[in-house]
Amino acid sequence: MALTPVENQTPGFVAATAAASGAFFGLFVGTSQGSGLMGVLVGAAIMAALGFALTSMLDKEKPFRWVLIAAFAVAGFFLGGLPAAVLGGLFGWFAGWFIFWLGTSRYRAHLAPYLTSGQVLWHYTFRVICGAVFTFLITPILVVMPLSFNAQDFFTFTPEMLRFDPAGYSLKHYQDFFSNQDWQNALWNSIRIAPMATVISVTFGTLAAIGLSQPHVPFRRAIMAILISPMIVPLIISAAGMYFFYSRIGLQGTYMGVVLAHAVLGIPFVIITVTATLVGFDRSLTRAAANMGAGPVTTFFRVQMPLILPGVVSGGLFAFITSFDEVVVVLFVGSAGQKTLPWQMFIGLREQISPTILAVATILVGISVLLLATLELLRRRSERLRGMSPG
Amino acid sequence: MSDITDTGPVIAADGTPLKRSLARALRRQKIRALMLIAPLLLFVLLTFIMPIGDMLFRSVENNIVMDTLPKTVVALQDWDPDSGEPPSEAVYAALAADLKVAVEAKRHTRLGTRLNYELTGISSLFRKSGRQIKKWDLAQDAPFKAKFIDMNDGWAKIAVWRTIKTYSPKYTNGYFLNSIDMQKGTDGAEARPENQQIYITLFKRTMFMSMVITISCIILAYPVAWILANLPARTSNMLMILVLLPFWTSLLVRTSAWKVMLQQQGVINETLVWLGLVADDARLVMINNQFGTIVAMTHILLPFMILPMYSVMQTIQPTYLRAAKSLGATNWTAFWRVYFPQSIPGIGAGSILVFILSIGYYITPELVGGTKGVFISNRIAFHISSSLNWGLAAALGAILLAVVLVLYWAYDKIVGIDNVKLG
Numbered sequence: 001m002a003l004t005p006v007e008n009q010t011p012g013f014v015a016a017t018a019a020a021s022g023a024f025f026g027l028f029v030g031t032s033q034g035s036g037l038m039g040v041l042v043g044a045a046i047m048a049a050l051g052f053a054l055t056s057m058l059d060k061e062k063p064f065r066w067v068l069i070a071a072f073a074v075a076g077f078f079l080g081g082l083p084a085a086v087l088g089g090l091f092g093w094f095a096g097w098f099i100f101w102l103g104t105s106r107y108r109a110h111l112a113p114y115l116t117s118g119q120v121l122w123h124y125t126f127r128v129i130c131g132a133v134f135t136f137l138i139t140p141i142l143v144v145m146p147l148s149f150n151a152q153d154f155f156t157f158t159p160e161m162l163r164f165d166p167a168g169y170s171l172k173h174y175q176d177f178f179s180n181q182d183w184q185n186a187l188w189n190s191i192r193i194a195p196m197a198t199v200i201s202v203t204f205g206t207l208a209a210i211g212l213s214q215p216h217v218p219f220r221r222a223i224m225a226i227l228i229s230p231m232i233v234p235l236i237i238s239a240a241g242m243y244f245f246y247s248r249i250g251l252q253g254t255y256m257g258v259v260l261a262h263a264v265l266g267i268p269f270v271i272i273t274v275t276a277t278l279v280g281f282d283r284s285l286t287r288a289a290a291n292m293g294a295g296p297v298t299t300f301f302r303v304q305m306p307l308i309l310p311g312v313v314s315g316g317l318f319a320f321i322t323s324f325d326e327v328v329v330v331l332f333v334g335s336a337g338q339k340t341l342p343w344q345m346f347i348g349l350r351e352q353i354s355p356t357i358l359a360v361a362t363i364l365v366g367i368s369v370l371l372l373a374t375l376e377l378l379r380r381r382s383e384r385l386r387g388m389s390p391g
Numbered sequence: 392m393s394d395i396t397d398t399g400p401v402i403a404a405d406g407t408p409l410k411r412s413l414a415r416a417l418r419r420q421k422i423r424a425l426m427l428i429a430p431l432l433l434f435v436l437l438t439f440i441m442p443i444g445d446m447l448f449r450s451v452e453n454n455i456v457m458d459t460l461p462k463t464v465v466a467l468q469d470w471d472p473d474s475g476e477p478p479s480e481a482v483y484a485a486l487a488a489d490l491k492v493a494v495e496a497k498r499h500t501r502l503g504t505r506l507n508y509e510l511t512g513i514s515s516l517f518r519k520s521g522r523q524i525k526k527w528d529l530a531q532d533a534p535f536k537a538k539f540i541d542m543n544d545g546w547a548k549i550a551v552w553r554t555i556k557t558y559s560p561k562y563t564n565g566y567f568l569n570s571i572d573m574q575k576g577t578d579g580a581e582a583r584p585e586n587q588q589i590y591i592t593l594f595k596r597t598m599f600m601s602m603v604i605t606i607s608c609i610i611l612a613y614p615v616a617w618i619l620a621n622l623p624a625r626t627s628n629m630l631m632i633l634v635l636l637p638f639w640t641s642l643l644v645r646t647s648a649w650k651v652m653l654q655q656q657g658v659i660n661e662t663l664v665w666l667g668l669v670a671d672d673a674r675l676v677m678i679n680n681q682f683g684t685i686v687a688m689t690h691i692l693l694p695f696m697i698l699p700m701y702s703v704m705q706t707i708q709p710t711y712l713r714a715a716k717s718l719g720a721t722n723w724t725a726f727w728r729v730y731f732p733q734s735i736p737g738i739g740a741g742s743i744l745v746f747i748l749s750i751g752y753y754i755t756p757e758l759v760g761g762t763k764g765v766f767i768s769n770r771i772a773f774h775i776s777s778s779l780n781w782g783l784a785a786a787l788g789a790i791l792l793a794v795v796l797v798l799y800w801a802y803d804k805i806v807g808i809d810n811v812k813l814g
Binding site: 028031032033034036119122126127129130133134136137138139140141143144147154155156157200204205207208210211212214215216217218221223225226227229230232233234235236237238239240241242243244245246248260261263264267321324325327328332342345346349350357358361364365368369371372 | 417420421423424425426427428430431432434435436438439440441442443444445446449611612614615618630632633634635636637639640641642643644645646647648649650651652654656657658661665666667668690693694722747750751752753754757758768771772775776781784785788791792795799802803
């Protein structure tokens, strides 16, 4: 939907703006070829010429954009081989889009008509800043993925990988993860500990959350503060306290000790999500059920539970991921027999740096994506059940 | 209506006064609520609060001297360290009797280790003496003073005896003094020698770096939260994934990713070299220092800042900004006088959360912090697992806990614990 009627821009404006972007990217090409200043000048000149020329041919957008992509990819190939060709192609796509975006004034169409040009400039500068922050957030996670397919035992991109040579890639780190006894034991320990801890925290947590959301609870604030505290107290302090105390009562270094420690760390998450779900719970439903002769247990399982289930499940997922990712407490409370996946990764990162860690990291990112998708589905379902959103 | 007297109490259906009947119903409701909470409360108290209490207790507990050398401690009461003379024969006789028992039970080395935290050299003194004392006969070998001094001249030193006397009470503030770079001297607390002062520096560094991390999180999170709150729901939900995915990804995955990015042969350095911005022999040192810790932790904690800010900014009406502008405010005035004050609760909530989380961080500083970028938690872990000075670890932990609890209290006052939201 266009807010502002727009006209095509003058060639001078497009050429000047395009030249600025050309100078910026030219700087990097220039430095990699030896002279930054030359790069700036050449880049600005090329983009200015393109901007000037294309402004007169704005009606043939599609073919020209393809031409630009091809031209810059070829130029990149001659400057720095295949990796540079890919970058060149990307830059060609950007150049084409940018020039036509400016030339047809598309950038102005969706903004309010009364904005001054300074405000328009700030609007897009702000978006670029936000884009940079988003890039900062996601880049580290994206970088580990291709690196986990490295054929070498390096933590960095090899020249073969950059040339897209199949010999530079392999699954050997994944193979190592699935065949190495240390990693397999760690995986099994994590799988044995996390679900047990989740079951404990979900059972106790849900009951307590129901109790906490009753209308008259004495000392509600104090109780809430105690129940949330495992999330607030620094993990190293929890770990130290549990280590001292569990060694006194003989739980240190046992499976049960680790499960209990992880369960208590997961409880705040269950309490928070379930009480949040219960805020929207219509209490007249339980009264109606009681009125029709259902006992408290029947009411809970047939009326209340199905309605708050999404909250309980997402609380459980939080508790599960807390235990599955936890490393500080297990380092102290556990012994070699309870070595979990994060613990093994911690050792790997501190002592023998092996790219198997990156393979594990990629698998864990996959698991996080699945969890995130599940949570999103649950949230939507919960909102629908509580009638908070249509559909 | 005239039959009902208006002087007597209102009666419920079963004949009891309505007031009492209502009070009973309320009490029953309260008890039911408490019964539902009780199992969890008990569980948390047992598995979490008691361990923390135990740790606090350990930070002042000092039974070991009293338990291992009971007679010596009593005999030492009459001795004045300022006299400049070693204690009398009675003390040495008591020590011989105590050590004989302790050596049988193999407890003298543990006492030596404990006292060695306060005065270096005592550990070996106890260990060496233990071997000799085994052969002594308490009844015949008296007097002991000369024998002890003959065996090891450490027993003639005033400093050794002063240390034993100073640390003989059941409770001590010695660990706390140690964790603020002080020690028990001849007359009360005194500062440690310059070269042994590390903890104040470490606390200051922890505070300073957490502050830097919190501020950089605010700066990075504010524009992102703003754009998420102001874009159409479809787009902002898509962009939200970019915030939530790092939030849900394992801490170790993100830390290893930063290790991959920042190291000398890492992705950033390789890219800069390839672009010719940095010479191959002048690669940037970005890891195992404070910079590495700050960058990695800012990335890890950024979602904890964005999410509270976003939920506050969602409630700010965009019409306020437009109203301000239509009344003649410039862009900056409209933002600074109208929008920003309304977004402060979000900044406050996020900052306290990030600050609390960062001062207690252990894993990331340990892996990317080197020696200059570690926090107080790394020192606590060191004392638990390597130096085995648990009392000192507990005292350091207690100080850290106190700081966190003050912040937690502030968070509760400002935001309310009930209002914590996840995802």
